[in-house]
Amino acid sequence: MLGSNVSISGLSKSFGDFKALKDVSLEIKKGEFFSLLGPSGCGKTTLLRLIAGFEDPDSGLVSIDGRDVTGLPPDKRRCNTVFQSYALFPHLTVFENVAFPLRIRKTPGKKVRELVKRHLDLVQLEKHADKKPSQLSGGQKQRVAIARALINEPSVLLLDEPLSALDAKLRQHMLVELDSIHDEVGITFIYVTHDQAEALSVSDRIAVMDGGKILQVGSPQDIYENPKAEFVARFIGDTNLFSGKVVSFSNGISLVQDERIGAIKVEAGNEAPEGSWVSVAVRPEKIRISLAPPAEAGPLGNVVKGMVDEPIYSGFQSKYYVRTPGGGHLVVFRQHAQWSEGVPDIKWKDEVWLSWSARDAVVVEASGTSIAPVVSGDSLDE
Amino acid sequence: MRQRNYGPWYSAPQGLWLTLFFAAPLFIIIVYSFLKKGLYGGVEPGFSLAAWHALGGGTLLAVALRTLLVSLVATSITILIALPASYSIARSSNQSLRLFLIIVPFWTNFLVRVYAWIAILGSEGFLNDALRWLGILSTPAQFLYNQGTVVLVLVYMYLPYAILPLFSTIEKFDFTLLEAARDLGASRLTAIVRILLPNIRGGIVTAVLFTFIPIFGAYAVPLLVGGKDAYMLGNIIADQVTKTRNWPLAASISMAVTLITGIGALVYAYTSSRPAAPQVDDAEDDLDYIIQAEALP
Numbered sequence A: 001m002l003g004s005n006v007s008i009s010g011l012s013k014s015f016g017d018f019k020a021l022k023d024v025s026l027e028i029k030k031g032e033f034f035s036l037l038g039p040s041g042c043g044k045t046t047l048l049r050l051i052a053g054f055e056d057p058d059s060g061l062v063s064i065d066g067r068d069v070t071g072l073p074p075d076k077r078r079c080n081t082v083f084q085s086y087a088l089f090p091h092l093t094v095f096e097n098v099a100f101p102l103r104i105r106k107t108p109g110k111k112v113r114e115l116v117k118r119h120l121d122l123v124q125l126e127k128h129a130d131k132k133p134s135q136l137s138g139g140q141k142q143r144v145a146i147a148r149a150l151i152n153e154p155s156v157l158l159l160d161e162p163l164s165a166l167d168a169k170l171r172q173h174m175l176v177e178l179d180s181i182h183d184e185v186g187i188t189f190i191y192v193t194h195d196q197a198e199a200l201s202v203s204d205r206i207a208v209m210d211g212g213k214i215l216q217v218g219s220p221q222d223i224y225e226n227p228k229a230e231f232v233a234r235f236i237g238d239t240n241l242f243s244g245k246v247v248s249f250s251n252g253i254s255l256v257q258d259e260r261i262g263a264i265k266v267e268a269g270n271e272a273p274e275g276s277w278v279s280v281a282v283r284p285e286k287i288r289i290s291l292a293p294p295a296e297a298g299p300l301g302n303v304v305k306g307m308v309d310e311p312i313y314s315g316f317q318s319k320y321y322v323r324t325p326g327g328g329h330l331v332v333f334r335q336h337a338q339w340s341e342g343v344p345d346i347k348w349k350d351e352v353w354l355s356w357s358a359r360d361a362v363v364v365e366a367s368g369t370s371i372a373p374v375v376s377g378d379s380l381d382e
Numbered sequence B: 001m002r003q004r005n006y007g008p009w010y011s012a013p014q015g016l017w018l019t020l021f022f023a024a025p026l027f028i029i030i031v032y033s034f035l036k037k038g039l040y041g042g043v044e045p046g047f048s049l050a051a052w053h054a055l056g057g058g059t060l061l062a063v064a065l066r067t068l069l070v071s072l073v074a075t076s077i078t079i080l081i082a083l084p085a086s087y088s089i090a091r092s093s094n095q096s097l098r099l100f101l102i103i104v105p106f107w108t109n110f111l112v113r114v115y116a117w118i119a120i121l122g123s124e125g126f127l128n129d130a131l132r133w134l135g136i137l138s139t140p141a142q143f144l145y146n147q148g149t150v151v152l153v154l155v156y157m158y159l160p161y162a163i164l165p166l167f168s169t170i171e172k173f174d175f176t177l178l179e180a181a182r183d184l185g186a187s188r189l190t191a192i193v194r195i196l197l198p199n200i201r202g203g204i205v206t207a208v209l210f211t212f213i214p215i216f217g218a219y220a221v222p223l224l225v226g227g228k229d230a231y232m233l234g235n236i237i238a239d240q241v242t243k244t245r246n247w248p249l250a251a252s253i254s255m256a257v258t259l260i261t262g263i264g265a266l267v268y269a270y271t272s273s274r275p276a277a278p279q280v281d282d283a284e285d286d287l288d289y290i291i292q293a294e295a296l297p
Ligand SMILES: Nc1ncnc2c1ncn2[C@@H]1O[C@H](COP(=O)(O)OP(=O)(O)OP(=O)(O)O)[C@@H](O)[C@H]1O
Pocket: A015, A018, A020, A038, A039, A040, A041, A042, A043, A044, A045, A046, A047, A194
């Protein structure tokens, strides 16, 4: 594909009998911040190692900048890796670690000093050039690893969960810094993570993986607002999942009969015709919660009555787990956007009304055959 | 109440052991080297530097040089074999089986293993039989009694002593460092030379010491497979004790050998010990960094 930087087609990899990657194809554009997101063991690292050349695929092709690199060793590919464990050379100073790729290529000393200085400046480590890796903190090691991987001026930077060894506050900070380094160097970043918040906040596009397959590729908004699979809806953020048979379809509104919640209106195209089985996702922040019944439902409105099973207050918002009379569980967020004195607080065991628009519900999976419905909503024991 | 320090008492057995079996014999040898030699072996009272003067003698110097050369060559070959061997053991999935196979020969007596080599290499040995059976040789060839055989058998004898320490350091080595080196543009060989070797230096030093020192003092191997022309210092010492019966000379040669290997060991130990890098307080340092960075415009 023209303009794509990394192109992967039909990539498969097995370890013994275990299929770690199953026919994966991807096009990653030049300069993109592209994330591979998925649970532990879904094959993210394996995919990254195949791109880097540490492992050879059983079948399929990898090309970088339009050149087929399948089967080439790592030192012959224009990509560099930031390892999860940093993999800094313990016997070399920070300076020599960053200079390592240049020393291999026998770059003249003056050029080495100049380039290393520039890259240490980029990651703000000028002052630590003479230290050994063992004298650095986690965040500093991480930045040395990034500088070292960038000094070869690769066309792609591969990052395998680079922040997972850092504590929460530092992780947040390094993420912002990574983003600005990405803006500054302008090359493609392929970023592996199992943290959906991380992926959503920095990526241009995200590929959600599970079980060695890519389930969906799209922008963060796309992935969040329009999940194309139940797994994606569940994995990214909190979600309420309903499922059932489409009992009627008119004017772009499908009526889905969930056995625990009742009939639910969903705005849908032709992906959910009458008679099909569908899964429907509604994000918890799209649902309004109130102690009094909402004034008027309208043609797009869904209203469900329930009881608060568990209210969780967390400052800027509250999270409510609500149980419906039919045994369905829903999760709802309520923002505390303004001073709410006088507004009655919603407490445990309160009877509440939940309402949302058919527009805010999305069909995530559909099938013409009758498959067994899945348990609806989020349960308390997540 | 003051806590009494019982430490020295607890370590007394070790001190006793070292005194009895190490310091005392060494002291006796030192004393012997400065005494007059007895007519039929042993020593006679009376100070003499004769044994030390004799060290400069021509044949003795030649044997010393040969010993040094044989030791250097055998040690180098041993390490060159042990490095890839221990690397492949450390990376294999059945480490314990392979280590077990390395250790198995230790269950057989040292001399029996030397005789096994004689059985293989001797004029009536397996190798000759095999070569004649294949038609490569018509009359038996003499594979024994030369420097090469001494080196071969020494390498065989001391290979496990090199593999074990090397294995234990390579096993602790983080192999992602090699992947990182490859990723950054190093070839397979460059990655090993520039990243693996410096990081397993301690193991290499130990392996060198564990092979060089016993080989330098080798006695049985050159005696049994080397013959007169392959004599090493160990054989000379034994001859001085049992045949020529010049005990002071045996003592002074022993002392010289001990001094040389001791100095070698000290130099190695000194160069291989690196001062440990001071650790920083991770969290505090990162916090400083965040604060600095956030203060930037
Ligand atoms: N060298 C290997 N030999 C055998 N199995 C392997 C090997 N490498 C990976 N696997 C298996 O392949 C699967 C995918 O592994 P991979 O490391 O790609 O997962 P991941 O998505 O990176 O997970 P994590 O988030 O935990 O790092 C896992 O089940 C793992 O056990």
